[in-house]
Amino acid sequence: MGQDMAELGFGLMRLPLKSSDDQSSVDMDVLKQMVDAFMDAGLNYFDTAYMYHDGMSERAIGEALVARYPRDSFRLSTKMPIMMVSSAEEQERVFSEQLERCGVDYFDNYLVHNVSRNFYHTAQDLDTFGFLEGKKEEGRIRRLGFSFHDDADFLVQVLDEHPDVDFIQFQVNYLDMDAPSIESRRCLEIARSRGIPVIVMEPVKGGALANVPAQVREMFESEAPGMSPASWAIRFAASQEGVETVLSGMSDMSQMSDNLSFMKDFKPLDARELEVVSRAKEIIERSIAVPCTSCRYCMKGCPKDIPIAEYFALYNNMRNAPSAGLNIQVFYYRNYSRDHGKASDCIGCGRCEKECPQHLPIREYLKEVASAFESQ
Ligand code: SF4
Ligand code: SF4
Structure with a gap:
């Protein structure tokens, strides 16, 4: 070297x-x-x-x-x-x-x-x-x-x-x-x-x-x-x-x-x-579904209080370890969404994406999260 x-x-x-x-x-x-x-x-x-x-x-x-x-x-x-x-x-x-x-x-x-x-x-x-x-x-x-x-x-x-x-x-x-x-x-x-x-x-x-x-x-x-x-x-x-x-x-x-x-x-x-x-x-x-680093920069300004980093981590876990029946990650998702906004609550304001150092299309990913977790 x-x-x-x-x-x-x-x-x-x-x-x-x-x-x-x-x-x-x-x-x-x-x-x-x-x-x-x-x-x-x-x-x-x-x-x-x-x-x-x-x-x-x-x-x-x-x-x-x-x-x-x-x-x-x-x-x-x-x-x-x-x-x-x-x-x-x-x-x-x-x-x-x-x-x-x-x-x-x-x-x-x-x-x-x-x-x-x-x-x-x-x-x-x-x-x-x-x-x-x-x-x-x-x-x-x-x-x-x-x-x-x-x-x-x-x-x-x-x-x-x-x-x-x-x-x-x-x-x-x-x-x-x-x-x-x-x-x-x-x-x-x-x-x-x-x-x-x-x-x-x-x-x-x-x-x-x-x-x-x-x-x-x-x-x-x-x-x-x-x-x-x-x-x-x-x-x-x-x-x-x-x-x-x-x-x-x-x-x-x-x-x-x-x-x-x-x-x-x-x-x-x-x-x-x-x-x-x-x-x-x-x-x-x-x-890997969502290359999120969990830095949480995106979350402070979200008007819907959506725990974006947590949802992406659960979604990645689900994709990493798919299961035949109801996936355990769904229960974690339900726990989070009881006190915070759901992925489907996103109003598409885009504030989060301006903060994301990874330049992730957060709004698009949240749609995937919603369809994976909210339909079960
Ligand atoms: S686009 Fe959705 S997730 Fe992002 S800040 Fe706005 S409401 Fe929150
Ligand atoms: S700012 Fe981007 S990388 Fe950081 S937690 Fe939010 S989505 Fe993940």
């Missing part, structure tokens, strides 16, 4: 919860144990954001990490939510609030969050990059970058306009290397050609590559007994040249222990293993 090995970063977007219905109910005891295990393994990079867990992720890591470890023993990153700010004053207020929430006086990495065709104009109008350069000069930010959710042509445009960023963060996983709206392979090439390090997000595609079809699970198991499907996905992302960090959004100690088991002393995939991954990709592509 001719480069430093990629390290594992702790993504703080899917933290352990006390109540699965309440994104702000972070289970602090479990989180502290996870932080300790991560630090004990010699790893120290943590990635949060203003909007994760309804604003609680930054506070939670402040309490679980910042208040319990010396400042120079870890690296912390967070992000400016350009999809939520509308004035220079608001940017200033959000940045100050983030320092206060996390309990730090500087961030090691700081990102413009969710740079895509939908939101980039806000960053340009508000001069978000210039504002953050100022924070870097003041010593409040060590390295400045952006998280990116669009295709390779748009990445070129953003980098031409902001060539001095210290890093870029985008999605790399073995399903999306050549997906038209994501183009991870081309994005990696562009970053390498400009000498900009890459931080990978969504290596397991929101859990989809942990929860693979039985045929793939068996193939992985026979190739490398005891190695989880998630381990194949994370090692694939970490094997890409130019990647400095792979973030994994760990939700419990078992995911943490699994990740540490293979990322503590990471070895890139060899040619034979890459061939196995490419066979896995073919099988998964035939079975």
Whole structure:
């Protein structure tokens, strides 16, 4: 590879919860144990954001990490939510609030969050990059970058306009290397050609590559007994040249222990293993119905309170494990739709699709969900 090995970063977007219905109910005891295990393994990079867990992720890591470890023993990153700010004053207020929430006086990495065709104009109008350069000069930010959710042509445009960023963060996983709206392979090439390090997000595609079809699970198991499907996905992302960090959004100690088991002393995939991954990709592509990463960005503005991510996960499960009679996923669907909007309640306003970093045709998929679950 001719480069430093990629390290594992702790993504703080899917933290352990006390109540699965309440994104702000972070289970602090479990989180502290996870932080300790991560630090004990010699790893120290943590990635949060203003909007994760309804604003609680930054506070939670402040309490679980910042208040319990010396400042120079870890690296912390967070992000400016350009999809939520509308004035220079608001940017200033959000940045100050983030320092206060996390309990730090500087961030090691700081990102413009969710740079895509939908939101980039806000960053340009508000001069978000210039504002953050100022924070870097003041010593409040060590390295400045952006998280990116669009295709390779748009990445070129953003980098031409902001060539001095210290890093870029985008999605790399073995399903999306050549997906038209994501183009991870081309994005990696562009970053390498400009000498900009890459931080990978969504290596397991929101859990989809942990929860693979039985045929793939068996193939992985026979190739490398005891190695989880998630381990194949994370090692694939970490094997890409130019990647400095792979973030994994760990939700419990078992995911943490699994990740540490293979990322503590990471070895890139060899040619034979890459061939196995490419066979896995073919099988998964035939079975996955909706390539949703469960990021939930789409759900906040839905006027019908439709739990889009949950419905897509149930639909994928149903398609992955079809059954002859009434499918168990139908019961979960009925539970959710008792307190939330049904898929068929969608009025087609399109608000959700503007927020979706995966550019999914959510309205069309909801029709499929409705016909799969509401006719039974
Ligand atoms: S298009 Fe449907 S699912 Fe999307 S925000 Fe509007 S009502 Fe909600
Ligand atoms: S539909 Fe899109 S925005 Fe909504 S949870 Fe899935 S990937 Fe995220």
